[in-house]
Amino acid sequence: MPIESLIAEFLGGNIVFLLLAVFILLCIFLGVRIVPQSEKHVVERFGRLRAVLGPGINFIIPFLDKVRHKISILERQLPTASQDAITMDNVLVEVETSVFYRILEPEKTVYRIRDVDAAIATTVAGIVRAEIGKMELDEVQSNRSRLISEIKMLVEDAVDNWGIEVTRAEILDVNLDQATRDAMLQQLNAERARRAQVTEAEGKRRAVELAADAQLYAAKQEAEARRITADAEAYANEVVAKVIRENGVEAAQYEVALKQVDALRRIAEKGGTQTVVLPSSAIEAFGDAFKLFKGGKS
Numbered sequence: 001m002p003i004e005s006l007i008a009e010f011l012g013g014n015i016v017f018l019l020l021a022v023f024i025l026l027c028i029f030l031g032v033r034i035v036p037q038s039e040k041h042v043v044e045r046f047g048r049l050r051a052v053l054g055p056g057i058n059f060i061i062p063f064l065d066k067v068r069h070k071i072s073i074l075e076r077q078l079p080t081a082s083q084d085a086i087t088m089d090n091v092l093v094e095v096e097t098s099v100f101y102r103i104l105e106p107e108k109t110v111y112r113i114r115d116v117d118a119a120i121a122t123t124v125a126g127i128v129r130a131e132i133g134k135m136e137l138d139e140v141q142s143n144r145s146r147l148i149s150e151i152k153m154l155v156e157d158a159v160d161n162w163g164i165e166v167t168r169a170e171i172l173d174v175n176l177d178q179a180t181r182d183a184m185l186q187q188l189n190a191e192r193a194r195r196a197q198v199t200e201a202e203g204k205r206r207a208v209e210l211a212a213d214a215q216l217y218a219a220k221q222e223a224e225a226r227r228i229t230a231d232a233e234a235y236a237n238e239v240v241a242k243v244i245r246e247n248g249v250e251a252a253q254y255e256v257a258l259k260q261v262d263a264l265r266r267i268a269e270k271g272g273t274q275t276v277v278l279p280s281s282a283i284e285a286f287g288d289a290f291k292l293f294k295g296g297k298s
Contacts, residue, residue: 030062040106042069052107071106075167078117083125085132087140095132096172099124099155105163113162120159124169127154144171 034057035041041053045065053060053067060067078099085093099120103109113119131150132140140147152169159166 027062031059033058033060033067038072038074040071040073040103041067042071042106042110044068049107049111052105069106069110071103071109073103073106075100075102076117078121078124080172081121081125083128085129087132087135087137089136091137092177093132093137093140094175095128096175097124097128097151098170098172099166100168101159101164101166103163104165108161108163116162116164119162120155120164120166123158124151124155127151127158128171140174144174147171 033041033053035053035055037055039055041058043050043053043060043065045061050065051060078101080096080098082094082096085095087093101120103116109116128151131147131154135143135147148169148171151171152166155169156166
């Protein structure tokens with residue numbers, strides 16, 4: 001056999017072997033897919049959805065299956081958006097919102113919506129306008145957390161068919177025009193003035209109530225003192241009456257004489273230099289008292 005034929009046969013066999021090796025390597029390269037932890041890959045076969053590859057090593061059929069979309073499953077934040085809304089009390093407000101979401105089912109996101117960010121932003125804007133239109137301005141300011149919860153729930157329902165999970169919705173600010181701000185400031189000042197007047201009036205009313213309570217307490221104490229004095233006098237009269245009933249007229253005369261003596265003693269005890277004039281009846285009263293006193297002792 002000529003040398004040329006041997007060389008040609010050897011080269012032909014090596015080329016076939018090399019081509020076979022290249023084909024096997026190409027099949028391995030095309031058939032083995034390593035998907036990162038933060039991604040999911042959408043595989044198509046002849047233009048139709050074949051599978052969704054999760055993180056790790058995956059195998060597909062070379063030349064038939066092809067990775068068409070590589071979708072990040074990390075949480076995303078939409079750009080801060082501003083939209084005008086009118087409250088139930090006809091106040092124009094500008095609401096700044098921000099939405100966070102992530103893709104859970106890439107096959108729905110890829111085949112059901114073209115621009116997912118724009119779609120979510122439009123949905124949020126419509127929901128915000130609708131919800132704020134149901135509330136007055138004071139409720140928007142004071143119940144922001146409830147409003148955020150309502151918006152998040154409604155957005156989740158709206159984007160459920162897109163394979164998206166809304167993780168958070170935030171209302172960053174509610175801005176008012178200058179005229180509305182001035183009107184609210186005037187209203188706030190008027191409310192503060194009204195509260196101050198109410199507080200002052202309450203203080204005066206409380207002072208009057210306390211003064212009246214003090215007078216009532218003093219009157220009650222005075223009445224109680226008078227009642228005690230009256231009870232004491234009644235008791236004394238009762239004792240005198242009892243003595244009169246038991247001892248006759250002499251006991252009464254003795255009691256009267258003692259009272260006269262006590263009255264004269266109080267006059268004499270007063271300070272100063274004065275002359276005390278005793279009537280003749282007083283002298284007789286001393287004598288009667290002394291006689292009664294002696295009679296009582298005997």
